[in-house]
Amino acid sequence: MDIEIQLQQVFDLPPGQVREISQYFVEETVGKGEFFLGNGQRADRLSFIASGIFRVFAQTESREVTQWIGGEGYFITDLSSFLFDQPSRWQIQALTDAKVLSLYKSDYQRFESLLPQWNVVEKRFIAKCFMVLESRVFDFISLSAEERYLQYFEQHKAFFNQVPLQFIASVLGMTPETLSRIRSKVGG
Amino acid sequence: MDIEIQLQQVFDLPPGQVREISQYFVEETVGKGEFFLGNGQRADRLSFIASGIFRVFAQTESREVTQWIGGEGYFITDLSSFLFDQPSRWQIQALTDAKVLSLYKSDYQRFESLLPQWNVVEKRFIAKCFMVLESRVFDFISLSAEERYLQYFEQHKAFFNQVPLQFIASVLGMTPETLSRIRSKVGG
DNA sequence: CAATGCCCTTGACATTTATCAAGAAGATAA
DNA sequence: TTATCTTCTTGATAAATGTCAAGGGCATTG
Numbered sequence: 001m002d003i004e005i006q007l008q009q010v011f012d013l014p015p016g017q018v019r020e021i022s023q024y025f026v027e028e029t030v031g032k033g034e035f036f037l038g039n040g041q042r043a044d045r046l047s048f049i050a051s052g053i054f055r056v057f058a059q060t061e062s063r064e065v066t067q068w069i070g071g072e073g074y075f076i077t078d079l080s081s082f083l084f085d086q087p088s089r090w091q092i093q094a095l096t097d098a099k100v101l102s103l104y105k106s107d108y109q110r111f112e113s114l115l116p117q118w119n120v121v122e123k124r125f126i127a128k129c130f131m132v133l134e135s136r137v138f139d140f141i142s143l144s145a146e147e148r149y150l151q152y153f154e155q156h157k158a159f160f161n162q163v164p165l166q167f168i169a170s171v172l173g174m175t176p177e178t179l180s181r182i183r184s185k186v187g188g
Numbered sequence: 189m190d191i192e193i194q195l196q197q198v199f200d201l202p203p204g205q206v207r208e209i210s211q212y213f214v215e216e217t218v219g220k221g222e223f224f225l226g227n228g229q230r231a232d233r234l235s236f237i238a239s240g241i242f243r244v245f246a247q248t249e250s251r252e253v254t255q256w257i258g259g260e261g262y263f264i265t266d267l268s269s270f271l272f273d274q275p276s277r278w279q280i281q282a283l284t285d286a287k288v289l290s291l292y293k294s295d296y297q298r299f300e301s302l303l304p305q306w307n308v309v310e311k312r313f314i315a316k317c318f319m320v321l322e323s324r325v326f327d328f329i330s331l332s333a334e335e336r337y338l339q340y341f342e343q344h345k346a347f348f349n350q351v352p353l354q355f356i357a358s359v360l361g362m363t364p365e366t367l368s369r370i371r372s373k374v375g376g
Numbered sequence: 377c378a379a380t381g382c383c384c385t386t387g388a389c390a391t392t393t394a395t396c397a398a399g400a401a402g403a404t405a406a
Numbered sequence: 407t408t409a410t411c412t413t414c415t416t417g418a419t420a421a422a423t424g425t426c427a428a429g430g431g432c433a434t435t436g
Contacts, residue, residue, distance in 0.1 A: 079318060080318070130321065134321060174423075178422085353414070381433090384429105391424070404412090
């Protein structure tokens with residue numbers, strides 16, 4: 001997945017500025033199972049997933065809760081930790097071998113002076129993250145578990161052969177057993 | 189509720205700049221039951237709730253789903269509509285007589301040139317909205333209905349004597365009957 | 377190859393939640 | 407005040423989901 005194309009889509013910038021930005025993204029590889037962001041660390045980079053799959057999760061008293069699964073073409077970080085320099089609320093682990101392009105905070109912070117449009121771009125990016133979550137909340141209060149599964153399956157078919165279903169179940173807010181039964185019922 | 193105090197807390201600005209911003213907020217009154225943002229309109233203002241309670245909801249094929257209830261001290265708008273000039277995904281209705289202080293988009297857009305810090309402030313505001321939703325998603329996948337109720341009750345006691353419980357039930361992702369039974373069980 | 381570990385599925389059963397219906401309590405309007 | 411409307415509660419029942427336990431498939435490792 002080409003980062004320039006993706007940056008263009010996400011940030012909606014002219015090609016010249018995309019090229020200027022993209023050179024600050026540093027390529028990194030992450031092995032399957034590795035922790036990309038550990039417990040209580042600060043997120044010091046915003047990473048574009050060139051290949052591979054990650055999960056974002058937290059530990060509660062009783063169990064691990066996977067909040068989000070990100071694959072190729074998505075960005076991954078703990079946004080509030082990255083933006084506000086707080087200890088992260090989430091851990092991030094690679095579920096497959098992965099390659100990411102990381103924008104480190106030190107470079108990110110210089111964009112404001114480098115690019116006149118940067119604050120608009122940044123605002124748009126954060127606002128889009130907001131909209132995604134807004135839809136997700138609405139799904140939880142308006143759809144059944146089965147409907148949530150069907151929608152997720154349509155939008156993330158690529159995950160289903162590569163990530164343990166228990167993580168997908170958690171993202172959908174149900175137990176692995178329930179997800180398994182829904183799948184056998186609807187024939188996915 | 190004083191808007192300058194609130195702006196200071198939300199935007200974390202020095203008093204001088206707060207005063208400069210706050211003069212652009214226009215006082216408006218809204219009667220109980222009135223629609224503050226109608227179906228498919230564009231949100232042309234970001235409003236601070238000085239008094240009163242609003243609900244943000246959408247109509248599905250089968251029923252009305254209340255996504256959010258906002259009271260005194262909160263801001264209310266359809267953020268994605270306001271920021272991106274899209275038709276709103278939500279309707280907003282006053283549940284009580286209310287008084288708001290509205291920042292219209294035409295003024296909002298001038299802040300960027302008026303205040304050097306504005307893009308930082310704006311980014312911080314949107315990011316905080318994001319964090320609230322992030323926590324809310326986590327609550328849906330990690331807490332039981334009863335736990336979600338108890339938490340909501342702790343944080344929003346003021347709503348419970350003023351807004352129909354059916355709306356609160358919807359925000360919590362359950363039916364009014366279930367909310368009623370949880371309340372009688374835990375003795376709220 | 378055998379052994380191990382991880383993950384998924386399935387069954388039996390318990391719990392939670394939704395649905396439908398009826399009625400009571402409270403607000404609002406005539 | 408009386409009538410009407412809305413909202414909340416409660417009961418009976420059905421449906422959905424969780425829990426616990428067992429077993430099987432599949433990959434990895436020795």
